[in-house]
Structure formats: C-alpha cells, structure tokens
Amino acid sequence: MQSILLAAARLVNGWNYNATVCVRAGMTFPQASPAGVPRWLLLLFALLLCGTGITPAQTVPANVVLRDPAPKTALTKWVSNGTSEPIALNLDGGTMRGWSFPAVRPNPDMPTLLFFYGSATILHDEPIFAAIAREGANVIVFDYRGYGFSSGTADVMHFRKDALAEYDYAAKRAGGPVVVYGYSLGTTMATYVASKRPVAGIILAGAIASAVEEFPVFLKAQGPAATDASRVPSDEAVEAFDGVGMVKNATAPLLVLHGEADEVVSIKQGREVFESSAAGEKRFMALQGIGHFDIISNDQAQTAVAEFLHRLTGD
Numbered sequence: 001m002q003s004i005l006l007a008a009a010r011l012v013n014g015w016n017y018n019a020t021v022c023v024r025a026g027m028t029f030p031q032a033s034p035a036g037v038p039r040w041l042l043l044l045f046a047l048l049l050c051g052t053g054i055t056p057a058q059t060v061p062a063n064v065v066l067r068d069p070a071p072k073t074a075l076t077k078w079v080s081n082g083t084s085e086p087i088a089l090n091l092d093g094g095t096m097r098g099w100s101f102p103a104v105r106p107n108p109d110m111p112t113l114l115f116f117y118g119s120a121t122i123l124h125d126e127p128i129f130a131a132i133a134r135e136g137a138n139v140i141v142f143d144y145r146g147y148g149f150s151s152g153t154a155d156v157m158h159f160r161k162d163a164l165a166e167y168d169y170a171a172k173r174a175g176g177p178v179v180v181y182g183y184s185l186g187t188t189m190a191t192y193v194a195s196k197r198p199v200a201g202i203i204l205a206g207a208i209a210s211a212v213e214e215f216p217v218f219l220k221a222q223g224p225a226a227t228d229a230s231r232v233p234s235d236e237a238v239e240a241f242d243g244v245g246m247v248k249n250a251t252a253p254l255l256v257l258h259g260e261a262d263e264v265v266s267i268k269q270g271r272e273v274f275e276s277s278a279a280g281e282k283r284f285m286a287l288q289g290i291g292h293f294d295i296i297s298n299d300q301a302q303t304a305v306a307e308f309l310h311r312l313t314g315d
Helices: 004-016 039-052 126-134 156-174 185-196 213-219 236-241 243-247 267-276 299-313
Strands: 059-060 087-092 094-099 112-116 139-142 176-185 201-204 231-232 256-259 282-287
Touching: 004 299, 059 236, 087 139, 087 156, 094 126, 094 156, 112 156, 112 185, 126 282, 126 299, 139 156, 139 185, 139 243, 156 176, 156 185, 156 236, 176 185, 176 299, 185 201, 185 243, 213 231, 213 236, 213 267, 243 267, 256 299, 282 299
Parallel strands: 059 231, 112 139, 112 176, 176 201, 201 256, 256 282
Antiparallel strands: 087 094, 094 139
C-alpha cells in the first residue's frame, strides 16, 4: 500500500497545479486534470496523501555521489615521474589534466587503455598503470573536472561529456583502437563511452547497475534523514547511472571485475551489468575476499586485465 501511495505522491507532484494537496486550514484540489486522467482520481490521490501523511517524493541529484569539496592536487605535482608524462585537454568550462603512460615495450597490435576513476578519487595508482604499460599498452588517465589537477566545476553530467572528448583525444593520439576501463563511478563513464563510440573492449571494476540500487549507499553515509523513503534519484541521476541500460548498447568484448566483499557497490549490481551486456565475448570475475577499494589493485585483477588486453591482440 505504501508503494502505491508513494507513486500517487510522485504523480501529483509531477503535475504543475497552482493548488496544494493538504493545508492546515483545509484542502484544495487541482482545478484541471491532464488529458485522459479523471478528476476524481486526482481527488482520491489527494485524500490518500492527506490521510497517511505521505509527502511528495524529493529527487536526489546525480552529484550526490561526489566529494564536497572535491579533492584537489597542487599543479606543482603534475610532472613526469619517469614512467608517465603530463597531458591536458581544454574543454568547455575547464582544462582536463592527466597522465599518459607510454608502453614500455610497444606492441603495435595492443590497444590504448583509457581509464576512468571513482567518485572520491584523484590521480594515483601509478604502479597499476605502469604495469599495464609494461604489457605493451599505452595508458591515458585524466582527473575529472574540478578534481585533482583538472579545473572547472565537478558535475556528473559534465563528466560524461568530458569522457567522450577524452576518448576522441585518446583515439586520435593512439591512431588505433581504444579500450575503456572504469572503476566504481568510472564504470558509468566507460559504459557511456562504449555506448557512443567504437571501443575495442570494456573493463569494469565495481560496476554500478543503476541509481535506484546505488544511491541508498551514498544517502546512508549522509545520515538517517537522508535515507527517507520519499527521496528518489532525479531523471539525470537515473540516466547517468544506468549501467544496465548503457551496456546493452555496447557490443565490444567485456571484462567485469567485482569483489565478493564489496561494501560500496554490491556484487549483485556487477552481475546485473554483466548479464545485460550485448557483448558476444564477456567474462565475469568474482574476487574472493576483495572489498571495493582494492578491486583494481589486487594481483588477480591486474592479471585478468593483462590477459584481456592480450586476447584482444590475438596473443
């Protein structure tokens, strides 16, 4: 019954009437109804809402997943360290800065790997990227706008646009195929790019299936009041975090890595994304005893990524 009433609350809240559902002094009702919706039905919804005390749903924006303030890094540290070189991409509203890890023993058949971080992460894990470079692949990674070395204002919907521009940059720089690799929030960026661009492969670590499944985790961290059942993801949030929907439009070979002990993104979500994939070649790897923050750095994952890249070359 509660779910029905909540749906009614959302429905009434979604129509733009100059009337309130309940007030202390009495009650007013909509003066008109949308085409095809009986006015008596709206009246019934209003009565139910007033009788139960249910309030209209409150939408939660996509940016609820972002760190506030966004983590930053001094530009004085944006320098080559012997295994990487600084790269920059000027986009509308900011400059995306990152690093390129050139292949140590270049393999002309090996694709370039474009990496997307999680929501609380700035450029680090250099040993991981250096290890991939030793396998013969070039690696490109940027900080999100407003994060780390990058300028601009952090915003999930802008991240998506930036991700496409970063893919185009990587493809032009490489002159060949590109594999997208996403971790946590980055899995939504990788699947978005793969649904819009001709990627050679997709690697997802800690894949998010949907905003409806993942947002309660972020809201819970904000305190009990944030987990109110009437709080639902906004339309933009639903679109941005639709890992299941986006992966259906990507046919490139897929590798999904997920920790069995992941406490931030349930392994159930990773399996949903994997099962929804349209890829003809795909592999799901459950990492025993691995939590969310160790998914990309553990030996099993690094070996699986290396094997995946080599398979793409026919090795």
